[in-house]
Amino acid sequence: MQATYAASVPAGDYADDELLAKALSAREPGAFEFLLDRYHGQLLRLARQYVPSDAVADEVVQETWLAVIQGVDRFEHRSSLKTWLFRILLNTARTHGVKEKRSTPVAMTVDDDEPAVEPSRFRRFSLRGRGQWKVPPQPWSDPEMSALAGETLATIDAAIAKLTPDQQRVITLRDVLGCSAAEVCDLLELSDSNQRVLLHRARSKVRAAVEQKYAEGVQ
Amino acid sequence: MSATAYVCRQFVEDVTAYLEGALPDAVVVLVDLHLADCPHCREYLAQMRRTVEMTGALTEHDVDTMPDDVRRRLLRAFLESDQ
Numbered sequence: 001m002q003a004t005y006a007a008s009v010p011a012g013d014y015a016d017d018e019l020l021a022k023a024l025s026a027r028e029p030g031a032f033e034f035l036l037d038r039y040h041g042q043l044l045r046l047a048r049q050y051v052p053s054d055a056v057a058d059e060v061v062q063e064t065w066l067a068v069i070q071g072v073d074r075f076e077h078r079s080s081l082k083t084w085l086f087r088i089l090l091n092t093a094r095t096h097g098v099k100e101k102r103s104t105p106v107a108m109t110v111d112d113d114e115p116a117v118e119p120s121r122f123r124r125f126s127l128r129g130r131g132q133w134k135v136p137p138q139p140w141s142d143p144e145m146s147a148l149a150g151e152t153l154a155t156i157d158a159a160i161a162k163l164t165p166d167q168q169r170v171i172t173l174r175d176v177l178g179c180s181a182a183e184v185c186d187l188l189e190l191s192d193s194n195q196r197v198l199l200h201r202a203r204s205k206v207r208a209a210v211e212q213k214y215a216e217g218v219q
Numbered sequence: 220m221s222a223t224a225y226v227c228r229q230f231v232e233d234v235t236a237y238l239e240g241a242l243p244d245a246v247v248v249l250v251d252l253h254l255a256d257c258p259h260c261r262e263y264l265a266q267m268r269r270t271v272e273m274t275g276a277l278t279e280h281d282v283d284t285m286p287d288d289v290r291r292r293l294l295r296a297f298l299e300s301d302q
Binding site: 027029032033036040041042044045062065066069070072115116117119122130131132133136137138139140145152153156157160171175176177178181192196199200203204206207210211 | 226227228229231232234235236239241257259260262263265266267269270271273274275276277278280281284285289290293294296297298300301
């Protein structure tokens with residue numbers, strides 16, 4: 001039986017969307033396993049931002065996979081396979097989210113009154129130096145950074161968890177899962193500038209968290 | 220606005236737009252002039268880049284493996300869906 005499942009496309013070529021889609025249409029098990037291996041964790045990450053518990057996230061992702069299976073022959077190359085998967089996940093998660101978690105308003109509001117860096121870290125009263133660093137960022141040295149790598153990742157994860165839901169979704173799609181700005185705007189129905197502001201708030205807070213962690217670490 | 224009017228406090232708000240290539244050319248010129256002059260903002264920029272890079276490494280440490288029975292069930296559904 002094993003022989004009938006032998007993939008006609010070498011696994012390496014699954015990285016190419018077109019070949020992967022073809023292999024999926026031909027029901028090559030290797031192609032689907034490639035999808036599972038590559039995207040299951042990513043889908044879970046995304047799902048967790050929409051639903052209240054890991055258990056529900058698991059459910060959402062399984063439903064997503066079933067929807068992917070049903071829709072696999074309808075994949076059109078208008079987007080990458082990855083964004084196509086993410087879109088199915090988001091649609092599935094939103095229906096669960098509405099049912100099981102207080103829904104967030106569809107129109108995301110961007111709070112513009114959130115400084116990237118504590119205002120007290122800039123000079124305010126010197127006429128010439130106004131707006132310049134008073135407490136500048138301390139250099140992150142590579143060896144110490146690497147020594148703290150595991151902790152740094154945990155710090156980043158925790159910092160992301162503390163962001164507003166819309167900031168979380170944007171930074172996760174952009175920086176964790178590697179989508180482009182255009183893909184994120186499309187997936188989350190955001191304008192260019194809103195996407196950017198949300199990303200900016202998110203990244204600024206994550207940087208600040210790493211800075212703080214690092215300052216504690218080197219003491 | 221002269222180059223000296225561009226301050227660090229503004230840079231930390233513009234940094235993402237700068238990295239995204241979304242700033243108007245005239246502002247990019249101001250930012251570049253400022254960066255050439257300000258080691259602290261260069262450090263800040265480096266930290267933002269580093270932060271993005273490290274954030275991108277998060278999934279490498281994900282250990283969300285799918286339970287075997289779920290995996291088998293999905294694979295079966297996939298193979299049987301070709302009708």
